[in-house]
Amino acid sequence: MLSRFLRARKREVRKLDASSLGVQISSAINAFLSVRGLNSLLKSETAIVMRKEYETFITQAADRIENRETVTAVVYLKGMESYEQFKKIQTDGLLRSSTLGYMATDYLANQVARQLLGQVAGQYEGQMAAANEPRENLYGKGH
Numbered sequence: 001m002l003s004r005f006l007r008a009r010k011r012e013v014r015k016l017d018a019s020s021l022g023v024q025i026s027s028a029i030n031a032f033l034s035v036r037g038l039n040s041l042l043k044s045e046t047a048i049v050m051r052k053e054y055e056t057f058i059t060q061a062a063d064r065i066e067n068r069e070t071v072t073a074v075v076y077l078k079g080m081e082s083y084e085q086f087k088k089i090q091t092d093g094l095l096r097s098s099t100l101g102y103m104a105t106d107y108l109a110n111q112v113a114r115q116l117l118g119q120v121a122g123q124y125e126g127q128m129a130a131a132n133e134p135r136e137n138l139y140g141k142g143h
Contacts, residue, residue, distance in 0.1 A: 018110065018113045018114050018117055019110070019113075021054065021056070021113035021116065021117065022106065022109045022110035022112075022113040023109070024054075024056055024113075025048060025056055025109040025110075025112050025113055025116075026105055026106050026109035026110075028048070028056055028057065028058055029041070029058065029105055029108070029109055030105065032058045033090075038090055038091065040060070041058075041077070041090075042077075042087055042090070042091075043060055044076075044078050045060045045061070045062070045076070046058060046059075046060050046076065046077050046078070047059055047060075047062040047074050047075060047076045047077065048074070048075050048077065048112050048116065049062060049065060049071055049073070049074050050071070050072050050073045050074075050116045050120070051067075051070045051071055051072060052070050052072055056116070062074050062076075072116075072119070072120050072123065073115075073116040073117075073119035073120050073123075074119075075112050075115045075116055075119070077108070077112070080108055080111045080112060080115070081111060082104070082107050082108050082111055083108065085104060086104045086105065086107070086108045089101055089104040090104065090105075
């Protein structure tokens, strides 16, 4: 009985909305800032990576990620619409520690979350379209 319950739970696909993912990314950004600092976060190669099961992390070496097959989406911070505003607010010590600083981080995180989820949805749609293509080419015409 227990094994049946555990198997059913394992097959369950975890779904995440943009809001929940945004909170997760905002937390990752704040942790990265605490550990590596602002200059490191603002480098042009800084990216948010999402793996299967919606695990996210920040890296500056997206092209050298191990287990590349588990990566579902990559978004570079510099490519986000609110990046320049975020950068301006974070580089000002007074603004960074104000409510505006937290809001800028959350806004950037939510933009990244929507972008990541959009990439995942695009991959899923591409897989579904490929699965639904006519199979006549597999056996040749007329079979």
